[in-house]
Amino acid sequence: MDIAVATGPAASARRLAAVRASMLARHPPSGVGRRLDFAYSVAVVAGMVGALAYGTASSTLAEVVTPQWLATLGPSLGLAALLAATQWGAYQ
16 A cells, blocks of 8 residues: 655646646547547437427427417517527627
8 A cells, every 4th residue: 555655846846747748738639430420429319309309399389389379470489580590690
């Protein structure tokens, strides 16, 4: 079993400098396979969440949104959505 021994500030500074140099070192970029794997994983998860959200929304909205309701409130809601999208785009 190792026993921790207190060292002087010079040794601590050297170790800290070594850690910082290691963290700041330039690492090679990820390979194509790793990037494709990440993109594939994101696509699969987005597809599953999208399918779940679509199924939930379609079954719920079918009960709430009727043709008369859509004809009455649809244009104003579409304009509000367009306004929100342009406002969001202005912040991006």
